[in-house]
Amino acid sequence: MASKRFVQSSINWVAIAERIPESEKATYFAFKAKSDGYLRKLSALPAEVPKIDWAEYKNKIAVPGLVDNFSKLYSAVKVPYPEDKYTAVIDKNEQEIIKGIVEFKSEAEVIIKNCETRIKEIEGLLPFDQMTYEDAAYDAPDLTLDLENKPSFWPHENIDYIFDEPEEEKKQIEEQKKVDASH
8 A cells, every 4th residue: 555655666776885984884875775764654554544434433423514514624625645756856967977977988998908008019129237328319319418409407407517517607516515515
C-alpha cells in the first residue's frame, strides 16, 4: 500500500559509504540512521487517510446539518501530491557533469600519451656521465649554451660577463662577493 505514496529509495548506501572519508564516517552513519528512521515512520503510516464514520458523529452531535456540512467540506478537500520539479534539473546537471568528465578523460589520455612518449625518449638517451656537449645540444638545443645568440644561461647576470666589464663595475662585483661570502 505504501508504494502508492512514494517510490522505494534508489539510494545506494553501500556505494556512498565506500566514498566517505574515515573522518566523516560518524556523520554519514548518523545521517543514514535519521533517513532510515523517517522511511520507517512513513512506511508505518497507512497509504490512505482513515475513513471517518459520519453516522456515528450524527448520532452524537445534536445540531442538525453540522455533521453533513463538515462531511461535505471534508470530502471537497483534496491535497495534491507535490509535483516533481527537480528530477529533470538534476538529470540535466548529471549529463553536463558526465560530459565534462568524458572531455577531461580524453584530454588526460592525450597528456598521458605525450608523457609516455617523452619518457621513452628520455630512456633512450645516453647516460649523463657518457653524454658530450654535442649530444646534449642535439637532444635539447633550447637548454644548451649558444655562444653566438645566447652567450650565458638564464638569468644572464653580470657575473657571467666578469671579464668584459670596466674596472668600476669589478669593484662592485668584489664587494658583492664579500657580502655573499659573509652570509
